[in-house]
Each structure stands twice: as structure tokens, then as C-alpha cells.
Amino acid sequence: MHKPVMVEEVLETLALRDQETYIDATFGTGGYSAAILENENCFVVALDRDPEAALRAESFKKKYNNRFSFYEGRFGDMEKLVPSIGYDGIVFDVGVSSPQLDESSRGFSFRMEGPLDMRMEKKGLSAADVVNGFEEKEIARIIWVYGEERRSRAIARAIVAQRKEHPFETTTQLAALVRPIVGVERPGFDPATRTFQALRLYVNDELGELERGLEASEKLLKTGGRLVVVCFHSLEDRIVKTFLKKKSGGLANPSRYLPEAPPLVPTFQLKNRKALSPGDAEIKSNPRARSAHLRSAIRMEGKS
Numbered sequence: 154m155h156k157p158v159m160v161e162e163v164l165e166t167l168a169l170r171d172q173e174t175y176i177d178a179t180f181g182t183g184g185y186s187a188a189i190l191e192n193e194n195c196f197v198v199a200l201d202r203d204p205e206a207a208l209r210a211e212s213f214k215k216k217y218n219n220r221f222s223f224y225e226g227r228f229g230d231m232e233k234l235v236p237s238i239g240y241d242g243i244v245f246d247v248g249v250s251s252p253q254l255d256e257s258s259r260g261f262s263f264r265m266e267g268p269l270d271m272r273m274e275k276k277g278l279s280a281a282d283v284v285n286g287f288e289e290k291e292i293a294r295i296i297w298v299y300g301e302e303r304r305s306r307a308i309a310r311a312i313v314a315q316r317k318e319h320p321f322e323t324t325t326q327l328a329a330l331v332r333p334i335v336g337v338e339r340p341g342f343d344p345a346t347r348t349f350q351a352l353r354l355y356v357n358d359e360l361g362e363l364e365r366g367l368e369a370s371e372k373l374l375k376t377g378g379r380l381v382v383v384c385f386h387s388l389e390d391r392i393v394k395t396f397l398k399k400k401s402g403g404l405a406n407p408s409r410y411l412p413e414a415p416p417l418v419p420t421f422q423l424k425n426r427k428a429l430s431p432g433d434a435e436i437k438s439n440p441r442a443r444s445a446h447l448r449s450a451i452r453m454e455g456k457s
């Protein structure tokens with residue numbers, strides 16, 4: 154079962170009120186949606202791109218009736234998917250859910266044998282398509298950019314050599330190839346972690362989605378609405394941090410050679426300068442929380 158991360162902090166920063174409407178942009182197993190609906194007599198519009206999350210949402214519709222609605226799709230397309238009313242809060246909990254990780258047939262985990270898949274939507278380009286079909290240079294770039302893996306070129310070279318003999322079909326096949334190339338770095342850290350992360354982020358265009366999702370939030374939130382984003386690694390957190398800095402008027406002119414850009418009217422006010430992290434007790438009881446970062450901001454009057 155998926156244990157939702159930093160729920161207390163999410164509820165506090167969303168600052169729930171009676172009759173307000175919130176978007177849960179990453180429904181997953183519904184941990185945040187349930188916490189919101191149980192804590193206030195309010196409405197939740199939930200989204201997820203995973204058809205299995207859509208199935209789980211059915212029981213929420215029965216339980217909460219008109220207080221809960223669900224749309225299957227990407228949060229990058231949120232503006233087109235959800236009713237265009239002004240929302241009082243939007244929460245993102247980006248990344249994969251426990252059912253996605255724990256179900257070997259989804260192919261996200263290097264710990265279990267499964268098809269090399271990793272598609273949240275169960276359609277489109279799979280991780281196997283990338284490693285079996287892309288050019289060596291492009292595979293190396295993906296592993297470097299999305300995994301920050303310093304052995305990216307050696308891994309790409311080995312992938313291309315091996316696939317000539319036998320195309321990659323399973324997660325364990327790829328993990329077994331990567332492990333000796335990266336070598337043991339620290340106890341408890343699997344050397345295949347960064348390569349798997351890279352493929353997952355690439356296959357699902359997760360960073361592009363996050364950028365588009367944040368832009369959509371700016372449009373969908375009403376003045377005073379709260380934006381809350383929980384991220385699990387630095388590439389995602391950097392996108393959120395840069396977006397909020399820019400939108401709250403904190404980014405300087407990008408180049409001293411360009412004429413001074415007109416000052417941006419801030420559309421967000423930061424709630425905390427620094428990201429919040431989970432407390433020790435939560436990290437102990439839920440290891441997935443270890444790398445979580447929560448950033449939040451309030452929508453200002455400025456035009457998006």
C-alpha cells in the first residue's frame with residue numbers, strides 16, 4: 154500500500170477551508186485526496202495518467218459522491234482536462250506510486266524481474282524501445298541528463314554491444330549489465346538506480362510534464378490559491394525552485410548583454426524560502442519519505 158508522504162505538511166500548506174475546491178494532480182492511491190476530503194467539507198478534482206489509478210478512483214467516487222471527481226490524463230494537459238473554474242489549491246506529489254514500483258509487470262523496479270516497460274500510461278515508447286532502438290550517443294545522453302550518471306557513456310556502449318547479441322527484455326537483464334560498470338558506491342545503494350531513474354524520467358517525459366503542470370497551475374489557481382509540490386529528487390526540485398523564484402520576482406535579468414527586461418509582476422508569493430523536509434519519525438516509518446522536498450506558494454493577483 155502506498156503511504157502518502159508529508160501529509161500533515163501538505164494539509165497545512167494547502168490551508169483547507171469549507172466548500173473550497175482543490176486539484177490533486179497525482180492521485181496515485183488517493184492518499185492526499187482522502188486526507189483532504191476527510192479533513193474539510195470541500196471538493197477534490199483528481200488526476201492521474203495511470204489507468205490503474207483511474208480504477209482506484211472509482212471507490213472514491215462512490216464514497217464521496219459529488220465532492221470527488223477524477224480525470225485520467227497528464228497534469229501537463231490539466232487546463233484542457235479539468236473544468237475551468239478558479240481553484241483554491243493544487244497539490245502535486247510527483248514520481249511513481251508504490252503500486253507502480255511494487256508491481257513487477259510495470260517494469261519500474263530493478264529489484265524484481267519484469268518487462269523493461271516503465272510507462273505510466275501503459276502506452277507509447279517503453280524503456281525497452283529506448284535501450285534496443287536508440288543510438289548509443291542518445292542513450293548516453295539520456296542516462297547522463299536524466300540520471301546524472303557519470304558512467305553514462307560506458308553504460309551506453311555496453312548496452313549497444315549486448316543488444317546485438319540479445320535485445321533487452323527484462324528489468325533484471327539491464328540491471329545486471331549496469332551494476333558492474335558503476336560498481337558499489339555505498340552500502341544499500343543499488344548501482345542501477347540512476348540508469349533506471351533516467352529511463353523512467355525520459356520515457357514518461359516527467360520533467361517536461363512538471364514544467365507544463367506548474368505553468369497550468371498558475372492559470373488555474375484563483376488569487377489566494379495555494380500551490381504545493383512534493384518532489385523526490387534534485388532534478389525535479391530544481392524545476393520547482395526555479396519556477397517559483399521566477400514567478401515570485403526573484404530571478405535577475407538572465408543576461409547583462411540583453412536590454413533590461415521589464416520587471417515581472419509576481420504571480421506567486423513563496424510560503425517558505427527553503428523546501429520543507431519530512432521529520433525524523435516519518436523517515437523512520439516510511440523510507441520513501443527520505444528524499445522528499447515540499448515547496449509551496451500562494452497565487453497573487455498578477456496576470457499569468
Ligand SMILES: C[S@@+](CC[C@H](N)C(=O)[O-])C[C@H]1O[C@@H](n2cnc3c(N)ncnc32)[C@H](O)[C@@H]1O
Binds near residue numbers: 182
Ligand atoms: C507519488 S505518486 C502519488 C501518490 C499519492 N499522493 C497518494 O497519496 O497515493 C505519483 C502519481 O502521479 C502520477 N503521475 C506522474 N506523472 C503524472 C502526470 N504527468 N500526469 C498525471 N499523473 C502523473 C503517477 O501515475 C502516480 O500515480
